[in-house]
Amino acid sequence: MSPKLKNGIALALLPQILLVKWLAGHPDWVEKYYSEGIYPLISRFLRMLFGWIPFSFGDLLYTALAIMAIRYLYLHWKSILKKPLLFLRNVFTVFSIVYFAFHLLWGLNYYRIPIEEKLGITTDYTPAALEAISDKLVQRANSLHMQITKDSTQSVSVPYSTGEIYNKTYLGYQQIKKEHPLLEYKTRSLKSSIYSIPLTYMGYGGYLNPFTNEAQVNAKVPLFRLPSISGHEVGHQIGYSAEDATNFIGFLVTSRNEDSYFQYASCTHALAYCLSELSVTDPETFDELYGSLNKGVRKNYQELVSFWQAYQNPFEPIFKSAFNAFLKVNNQEKGIESYNAVVGLLIGYDRKYGF
Structure with missing residues (x-):
């Protein structure tokens, strides 16, 4: 040159x-x-x-x-x-x-235009609305858990390989497009990242490579969380960059999947964000709702906590800080906190469409 x-x-x-x-x-x-x-x-x-x-x-x-x-x-x-x-x-x-x-x-x-505008929903909510949707998700999580395990004390163990999860994610998108054509997904490219271990140390569940449009999934993450992560990364592929939007898309497409393991993954993931908000705004209600979860559901949450704790390291905050800055530069004012903004989308969607 x-x-x-x-x-x-x-x-x-x-x-x-x-x-x-x-x-x-x-x-x-x-x-x-x-x-x-x-x-x-x-x-x-x-x-x-x-x-x-x-x-x-x-x-x-x-x-x-x-x-x-x-x-x-x-x-x-x-x-x-x-x-x-x-x-x-x-x-x-x-x-x-x-x-x-x-x-x-x-x-x-x-x-681009935010997904809430395209769906015609509002994302503002009251403390009462947060408590209501959290309670709704708790009941659904308990019901799906019992449907799968038949034992309230047993954690859910997903019987699929990562490849099967990716296949079912693709099928889920073929189903959701009938309800929401804006989520249509053509030509699959969903893969386990070669660098799943480094991603784990960095604290990430996956990423989209913008130069090859491959959805990369951290295959080290416990299997019961992978359906939501896969749905999230495909959300990036179909053109939604905002993390709250892809968190919501991941929830929606996974919850609409005919597979009960996917529905459980979707419900527990959405519930985790709602409970996280409640733990800050209303600790008493958080304790009550978390305590009402089946013991097996709580075991799955603990499985995730133990997984991430095992890979904690002094460099993780640096990676998170860099990603936070990247998001803010790219029109996401809340940075890494934008992930939690999915709560408003969940409440707004439930208010208009129900789920």
Whole structure:
């Protein structure tokens, strides 16, 4: 690449940033021309290109790029020290290319019309509404638990492999599109991440690779939680970037699945967010509702707590802080707390449609 071309690409970064900020003020345009326009074509093409590969191509791509970057620094560290401005120019050139690719291939979805507007629901709620939906989910969790185990003290053990869970997730999306066409999912690309162990240490259940459109799932997570995570990551694939939206989509598609294990996963995941809110706003009601859960349901929750505690490390807060900053830069003002905003979506949806 010639020096002039590198200079031009590096300088193009600022106009790109300004354009994205301008588009952030026009979500109706982003929705019409990108999220419902070119993005479905781009994303489906990428899934056709990489979805058939039985392993995560995106993980390998990241690995190759990291090795290339380390190799470059090792081979050229002397010239970097001698000409730091040229190195800085090269860094901005690469960043400009990545910034463009990220927003073209997926990132502009951060600026689309929020899912609550598309569904015609409101997300405000009262303490009474939070208590009511929490109680509703407790009753459903207990009912599904007994339907599966026939024993209130036994935890639910999912009998499926990760591959079977991914297949059932895809089938769930084929079912939900009849009720909500905006959740249509074509050309599957749902995989276990090669880096499930590092993801666990970082505290993540999965992620979407925006450059290959592969939905990556942390296969180390206890199986009874994987249906919700899989549904969440596919929600990103179909064009919803906001974490509260994909948490809600994951709940909705998993709850509508005909499989009782999926319904249980969906219910307990949604309930966890509601109980988390109650534990802060009304600890007494939280204690009462949590105590009314079947012992086996509480065992499943403890299984998750024990799992994540086993991988706690001093670096996890750093990764969470970085992701928090990433979300705020990309139009999610609450950052990592936006995950919990799913509570408002759950209440708003139940208020209008029921579940």
